[in-house]
Amino acid sequence: MTSGVPAIEVHGLTKAYGAHQAVRGIDFTVARGEVFGLLGPNGAGKTTTVEVLEGYRVRDSGSVTVLGYDPGNRSAQLRSRVGIVLQSCGTYPHLTVAETVEHFASLYPAPRQVGEVLALAGLDECAPRRARTLSGGQARRLDFALALVGDPELIFLDEPTTGFDPGARRAAWEVIRALRDLGKTVVLTTHYLDEAQTLADRVAILQGGRILAEGPPDALGASRYRVAWRAADGTGEERFTEDPTALLAELTADALARGERLEELSVTRPSLEDVYLELTTESYA
Numbered sequence: 001m002t003s004g005v006p007a008i009e010v011h012g013l014t015k016a017y018g019a020h021q022a023v024r025g026i027d028f029t030v031a032r033g034e035v036f037g038l039l040g041p042n043g044a045g046k047t048t049t050v051e052v053l054e055g056y057r058v059r060d061s062g063s064v065t066v067l068g069y070d071p072g073n074r075s076a077q078l079r080s081r082v083g084i085v086l087q088s089c090g091t092y093p094h095l096t097v098a099e100t101v102e103h104f105a106s107l108y109p110a111p112r113q114v115g116e117v118l119a120l121a122g123l124d125e126c127a128p129r130r131a132r133t134l135s136g137g138q139a140r141r142l143d144f145a146l147a148l149v150g151d152p153e154l155i156f157l158d159e160p161t162t163g164f165d166p167g168a169r170r171a172a173w174e175v176i177r178a179l180r181d182l183g184k185t186v187v188l189t190t191h192y193l194d195e196a197q198t199l200a201d202r203v204a205i206l207q208g209g210r211i212l213a214e215g216p217p218d219a220l221g222a223s224r225y226r227v228a229w230r231a232a233d234g235t236g237e238e239r240f241t242e243d244p245t246a247l248l249a250e251l252t253a254d255a256l257a258r259g260e261r262l263e264e265l266s267v268t269r270p271s272l273e274d275v276y277l278e279l280t281t282e283s284y285a
């Protein structure tokens, strides 16, 4: 359900806290119906960027458009079309799950049906329970449900599975896939690279307020090959290159000149995790 007009357009966005430049001029576009992952180490500027998009933080410069609006204007129309899953807010512990979702539904002009939202968030069985009795994973599903009930076009998920057990994570991934199937646009920040690899159509890797790489998770490493081998002293070695033919020629020639073999030699296209670690470690150096 992608249309020509992007869900989000960011050009030259900057934001400083006092003397500290948290976001240093970033550009990216999120298409409608896309799941977009923002990755990066602690302090990279992910939350700052998302808060600007959500209209919670005022940018210093650059242009930002969300569903055609400037989020800096905090328009009510934009708010009703955007869903935000905050870290568990624990509202109304005395209400049941169904009552909580019903209450939030009443705040929106055209809410989704409560039963449908409960099913989508995997909360059918929890519907009659009081919110305060939910486990951490169930409470997080309720957060999802509350972000969905207004039937938003665009949903921001901030580290949606942090602290989840593996089962709860898979359940949350199913919810996110269901959102994509409904044609929603999802912006996801996460520290779990497998989560980004599995769910995101495209990712941007941020560090020090700059985007280091952007693209589909499988394509990011397409031109960076990992060449690994075991050296004569038994230590594992690895090098990254855009031209494995040249690197292999160099390595094998050197090894032959020393009368050695490159044991366990392999050439692989790196995973998102490899690309992420290489990029974020490189630029610390």
Ligand SMILES: Nc1ncnc2c1ncn2[C@@H]1O[C@H](COP(=O)(O)OP(=O)(O)OP(=O)(O)O)[C@@H](O)[C@H]1O
Pocket (backbone or CB within 6 Å): 017, 020, 022, 040, 041, 042, 043, 044, 045, 046, 047, 048, 049
């Ligand atoms: N309100 C604030 N006042 C001052 N500095 C801030 C504030 N919020 C964030 N920062 C700083 O700005 C930088 C970017 O922070 P931000 O929270 O955007 O990073 P992040 O990528 O979301 O990190 P994390 O993965 O740890 O959540 C960090 O150096 C942080 O310390």
